Amino acid sequence: MPERIQERLIEWAVDMEWHNFHGQYQRNQYYIPYPHMLRKCYGLSMNERSVLLDIISHLGENDEAFPSQETIACNLGLSESTVKSAINVLVKKKFIKTARRRGHVNRYRIGALENNPYIGLSETIHYFLKLYQPKYIKRSAIQSVISSVVNSELYASYATKPYSAYRTTSSGTSYPNLVLDTQLELMMEIRNKLWDEKGLQVSVPIFADFQKHFNLYLERIGFENGDECDWNNYLPSEKEQNDDTDEDELTQQL
Known part of the structure; x- marks a missing residue:
């Protein structure tokens, strides 16, 4: 029985042997789950969805991502100003949270989607x-x-x-x-x-x-x-509330 296309796409993303076909220097391996609720979300522009997806793809073990706006722009073929604008919207609409990291606004956490x-x-x-x-x-x-x-x-x-x-x-x-x-x-x-x-x-x-x-x-x-x-399971903790206050200040500075 032929493999389902979803299984083939996953295998393609993680199988090292595919490098021999596409070239030895292929870097874009692996994949991430991306629900249709995000992909088809009314209220987010195409650029905003793309920036959100790129941030999700950078998430590490601590559920934080650290890509610079320049990195996101290069990944998506967008200008840094477009990425900056998209990040502002994503923060405003609670899709992501931002916090300072070594003097830069480039530490991201995904909100309670x-x-x-x-x-x-x-x-x-x-x-x-x-x-x-x-x-x-x-x-x-x-x-x-x-x-x-x-x-x-x-x-x-x-x-x-x-x-x-x-x-x-x-x-x-x-x-x-x-x-x-x-x-x-x-x-x-x-x-x-x-x-x-x-x-x-x-x-x-x-x-x-x-x-x-x-x-x-x-x-x-x-x-x-x-x-x-x-409510204790859903309301932000005191630390998260403080982080939200910092994020509002950061958003105004962007």
């Missing part, structure tokens, strides 16, 4: 497209509307609300309800824009169907049967 609100919003859009996009509507029409939503201040506010509630236990806001309301609001925003701007009518998201998938997500991050979350 499974709880990143931008990934949650992106997956909500993919969910909407899969279940509620009529087959007769061109994808280009839908994508133009989605782009306008994703690039709006409203989308940024959608990401800010859950993140703030997630880090604050004294806000009086129910985190599960807030996330669910935000995701439903996002789908309705796309639906309304399709009607207002394109004259296209799509069905209203089925709450019960969406609730089923949302409950699975809540169980994954620690909410079960309406129980309160064990």
Whole structure:
């Protein structure tokens, strides 16, 4: 039975014998897992995704990466200013954390991606497209509307609300309800824009169907049967909070 293409690609990446075919000086061996949730994440540009992937590829045993912006730029064929701008966005959107190392802002840690609100919003859009996009509507029409939503201040506010509630236990806001309301609001925003701007009518998201998938997500991050979350498992430690303060200062200096 022929090998699956995924297995062949992995073998190709790690097999030293391939050097004989591609040349003795081949350096780009090995591979890293790269979830589609990152590769297809709305809210990140292509350059931002590429920079994030390159940083992930440099992660060491201590879950930190040390590539300079010049190194990242050379790896991706981008300018250093483009890399610098992408890093600023990735820090702002909590995909990475930066800290000083020997006078340079080039020590990176990957954020808690499974709880990143931008990934949650992106997956909500993919969910909407899969279940509620009529087959007769061109994808280009839908994508133009989605782009306008994703690039709006409203989308940024959608990401800010859950993140703030997630880090604050004294806000009086129910985190599960807030996330669910935000995701439903996002789908309705796309639906309304399709009607207002394109004259296209799509069905209203089925709450019960969406609730089923949302409950699975809540169980994954620690909410079960309406129980309160064990915040100690998800809120940053005192050291991480201090690191976040340093990162905000560094971001302003970049």
